[in-house]
Amino acid sequence: MAEQHPASGGADQSEDPGNFSPAISSPGNGTSTPAPSSETQGAVPAAVAPHPGSQSLVKPVFYVPDEIVVCVGAEDITVDLNAVSQQAEAFNAVRQARQRTEGKAGKDAHDVAGTGDGSGNGAKEAVLSFEDFAPGVQVFKNVVKYLEAIAAEERAAAAAAGELGVPAGVLKVNPGAFHLELDTDNVCNYLEAAAILRCPRLLRDSVLAPAAKELSSRRVLALLERILQITSRAEGAEGPSAPEPSARRDSPSYKVVESDGDASIDIEEEYVQGGVGGDGQEDGTAHEQVMQAFCQVIQRLCARLDAVDFKLTSALAAGSTWASLEVLRAYRIKVENLGRMNYALQSMTSTVKSFFYEEDKSQQQLKQEWKEHHFALHVFRKQIIESTLNSKNSSLKASAEKAMAGDGDYEVVPNDEDDYQEVLMQKPQASVLAEDDIPEAICDGVTDTTLAGLSGFVAYCDPLQTPPVLAAAMVRSLLLVSQVERARTLFESVFVRSRKVQAMVTGAAIPVDFLGSVRMHRVASIVLRRILARYESLPRGEFCHLVEDVLLKDFHDVSHCIELVLVNSLIQDIVVYCRVRTRSVGHLEDKLPENENSEAVGGSGGPVSPGDAELLRVRKVGEALFAAAFVLHNGFLPLTEEPDRKGENWPAGPLGVAECPWDSGDLDLPLLRHVPGSEDALHLLRRVLLRGLFRRQRAEIENDVPTTVRLWELGRWPTCRDAVLISEAFGFVGNCWRTLHDAKAKATWGDDGKDGRANWVADEEDLYQMFSDLEFWRLQPKELLTPWVPPQLLACHIAARCKLLDEQQRAVFEDNRNNLVEINRLRLIVTQLFAKLEVVEKRSLQSSQKQAEVIQTVRSLR
CATH class of the missing domain: 3.30.710.10 (Potassium Channel Kv1.1; Chain A)
Structure with missing residues (x-):
């Protein structure tokens, strides 16, 4: 009617x-x-007559x-x-x-x-x-x-x-x-x-x-398909738009009420009320009102469809982006409201029919029906390809057409020989998914507006079945709409098998913080190393965050990170870069409070300028990376030593040749104060320190005693137990003592006067303290036979050794006396035991005799 x-x-x-x-x-x-x-x-009419009762004419x-x-x-x-x-x-x-x-x-x-x-x-x-x-x-x-x-x-x-x-x-x-x-x-x-x-x-x-x-369900379905086609033409004429007229599924306004009456009408009204502001809403611009009206129409038509007719097909995916998303939301609501009883009834009915209609069942299997994942994936892929092919940018359009016309091969060009085995193993899988995926050129060229409008489809896609390049575009779309947690979850699911996702992390399209959630995979360390390789072009803040938070915090306990990243020569280059680039602000470290970060004092009222504060932060990050990689890189010393240089006994190396950053001056000796306190680290620290001190001494650069003393303290020599290192250090201090006495012998009273004598006295005291830091008593006597050692030090050493020997002799004498007492006690016990043994032997002999007599008597009685 x-x-x-x-x-x-x-x-x-x-x-x-x-x-x-x-x-x-x-x-x-x-x-x-x-x-x-x-x-x-x-x-x-030319004018409207005045209203009755009015006193004047109306304009x-x-x-x-x-x-x-x-x-x-x-x-x-x-x-x-x-x-x-x-x-x-x-x-x-x-x-x-x-x-x-x-x-x-x-x-x-x-x-x-x-x-x-x-x-x-x-x-x-x-x-x-x-x-x-x-x-x-x-x-x-x-x-x-x-x-x-x-x-x-x-x-x-x-x-x-x-x-x-x-x-x-x-x-x-x-x-x-x-x-x-x-x-x-x-x-x-x-x-x-x-x-x-x-x-x-x-x-x-x-x-x-x-x-x-x-209207019947079939007519509603046909009408819905025509409406969706119209929305697609309208969006193509006006440009893509992504309104959000419908409520999110997790929003408070979204709810579905089931009643015993006309359930379809109740669900329809409740869905539209939760999705759109109302039938008579007139707020907003005209375009927004049109979008809201279209969405309301799509919602109501989908609510009036029967579950048998409401199937996700390509016809329902022919609409615009927002229209297809409304269809997908309505489909989920329809499926959720069928209830468990309906599913059970349909399952039982299909089971019964399978016994009688086996031929029809085989024919029905040929017709494929899309699930939510396939529908959302189809719309996502179609919209990305169409938006790129219809782009106003001629170069982007040409590259997209070329990519679509190509064979879709995925070339892998690894930067290393053996570290990309995981990526190379993915190539057969990528070829299988190529027909459902998109070329990387289209993924790179799609605009942010298009991806932001398609972000709603990501929630309906299964990450395990999503092609790798499309998965990368989905992660990017979620980031554009600030859905960071969903983007991280999707990233974790597709990172290992999607080379495009890995490349987007390297290209900063995906935050590098996401690598922390996939650090258990070996390829994560490979990607991290590729990002670190661009350390010179990274902004200072991003570089510091990458090294300090990602590498040294998230990956610090990962075994493959140590193998692939920290041991790599790239780390040495980064440490040198941080030290060399920040050398101009090294003197500002003393101005910073010990318990404050360099970023906190970089404001207008801080002791340093913001630019210097950034450099100081880079310096701190380099020092932390130096401490973490010091042992792994053998103290940044040369990897091998030639035999004619006596191995470790030649600490300075060949003069005039820079074999390591310590020789070239890229790394300075004060950096050693950041070395950790483990035995291996301290051993390498002393080797590096002696190498630097010997080279300074031979080149006569910064070889004065006060400077040497300040650097000497970095070696923590009182805890050194290595005789080889002690011998090298003893020889270095002996050379310093000889140099000081040579200067005293060449000088006269008129040259330096009292000031020179005062300096000599202070230098002698410092060198004497350096000798006393060494446990040179561990050395062989022939190494002590040198005139360039303070005689009182040797005398004290001999007296200490004699006292020690005297104490040892007394201890040996006391031990000998105790041993004699014990020996006498043991002798007495042995004598007593020997006497008891003789008595036992006599008794045994008597017993044998009596036994023989008894046997003889028994024989005579027979």
């Missing part, structure tokens, strides 16, 4: 000579014709139509652009195009002097054409009349509110003057026409009509 839907139900319907009637209903087939009023005839109000010619099929139809442009976005686009063309030439819709024949002439210049308008010409005419009636109603409402300068009650509209008579035969045409013209009010009125609710 058809039901009438007036344009509005809230206007005053009283009869008054001053009432304005925009249109009247015509009998017959549900069509309408304009009323014979001045409005529909294109003319308006005249005029309305002049702006007519254009619209070609629908083969028929031209005149349309009032001023009336319909505010109700349909298709006409509003024509109006905006005309305004841009005409410019600001003094045209004003409310200026009487600026209107007239010019508007009519201008209307004929812009013609809108609908070559294939499926609903038909008559439906288009009725829709235009409907829109004009709405416009007249809005003008009357504005006049009633006093916005047009007319007293309330002068202009009124009869809402029953024009209406659309909708039934099950024409409601689909009107809904499709509203979608083509993008009229939000007609979309809502049509889908909420009782006739629309009476």
Whole structure:
């Protein structure tokens, strides 16, 4: 049964000579014709009569139509652009195009002097054409009349509110003057026409009509497919958009209520109320209202589909991005509301049918139905490819076309020989998924706007079944909409098998912090090393974060990171880079508080400038990396020593040749204060220190005693137990002592005076302290036979050794005496035991004799 839907139900319907009637209903087939009023005839009275009771004349109000010619099929139809442009976005686009063309030439819709024949002439210049308008010409005419009636109603409402300068009650509209008579035969045409013209009010009125609710599920499905195709054409004409009219599934406004009555209607109403603000929402821009109306139509049509007909197919994926997402959300709601009992009943029914319809079952298996994952993946892939191929950037479009025309091979160019075995093993899998995947050129060229609009589909995709390049694009889309946790979860699932994801981490498209969640995989260390290889081009803040937080915190306890990253020669280059680049701010370290970070004092009121604070942070990061890799890199010493240099006994190495960063000066000896306190680290530390001190001594550079003493303390010599290192250190201090005495012998009293003598005394005391730090008593006596050792030190050493020997001799004498006492005690015990043994032997002999006698007696008795 058809039901009438007036344009509005809230206007005053009283009869008054001053009432304005925009249109009247015509009998017959549900069509309408304009009323014979001045409005529909294109003319308006010159002025509106004053309202009864008013004391003064009212300023005249005029309305002049702006007519254009619209070609629908083969028929031209005149349309009032001023009336319909505010109700349909298709006409509003024509109006905006005309305004841009005409410019600001003094045209004003409310200026009487600026209107007239010019508007009519201008209307004929812009013609809108609908070559294939499926609903038909008559439906288009009725829709235009409907829109004009709405416009007249809005003008009357504005006049009633006093916005047009007319007293309330002068202009009124009869809402029953024009209406659309909708039934099950024409409601689909009107809904499709509203979608083509993008009229939000007609979309809502049509889908909420009782006739629309009476449509069968199959007709609703066909109508839904046509609406989705229209949204795709509209999005292609206006550019991609990604509105969010529907509530998120995790939002408080989203809920589904199941009732015992008409469940489909209840679920439909509850879903739309939770998804869209309401049927009469008018807030926001016109485009947003159109999007909301489209989404409401899609939601209601999907809610009216039966579960048997609601299947995810390519036809439902032919819509725009946001329309396909609405279909996917509605499908999930439909599946969730079937209930366990419905699933059980369907399973039982299909099991029974399988016994009787085996041939039909084999035929049905040929028809594949998409799951949520395949539907979302298809839309995601299609939208990315189409947006790239239709790009306005000619170079991007050409590269995308070339990539789509190629064979889709995935070339792997490893930077190392053996470290990319995991990546190379993925190549066969990538070839299998190539037909469902996208080329990397398209993944790189897709815009951020497109990916942000497609982020809603990621929640419906299975990460384990998602192709690798598409998975990389999905991670990027989630990051664009600030869904970091979801992006991290997807990243963890696809990182190992997606080379594109790994490349995006290297290219900074994915945060490097994500590597911490996949650090158990060997390829994570490989990717981290590739990022570290760009240390010179990275910003200082990112570089410090990469080394300090990712490498030294997240990967510090990972075995393959030590093998692939920390042992690599790249670490030595990074340490040298940090030390050399920050050498200019080394003197500022003393200005920083010991318990404060360099970033905290880099402000305007800090002791250092922000630029110097960044350099200081780089310096601190380099020192931390130096401490972590010191033992692994053998103290950054040369890896091998030639035999003629006596191995470790030649600590300085060949003079004039820089074999390591310590020799070239890239690493300075004060850096050794950051070496950890393990035995291996201290051993290497002393080797490095002696190498540097000997080279300074031989080159006579910074070889003064105060500088040597400051560096000597870095060796922590009182804890050294290595005789080889002690011997080398003893020889170095002996050389210092000889140099000091040579200077004293060459000097005279008049050269240096008292100051020179005071310096010599202080230097002697320092060198004496350096000798005393060494446990040189561990050395062989021949190594002590040198004149360049303080005699009192040797005397003290000999006295200490004699005292020690005396104590040892006393201890030996006491041990000997104790041993003699013990020996005497043991002798007495042995004597006692020997006497007891003799007694036992005598008794044994007597027993043997008695036994022989008994045996003899027994024999004689026989």
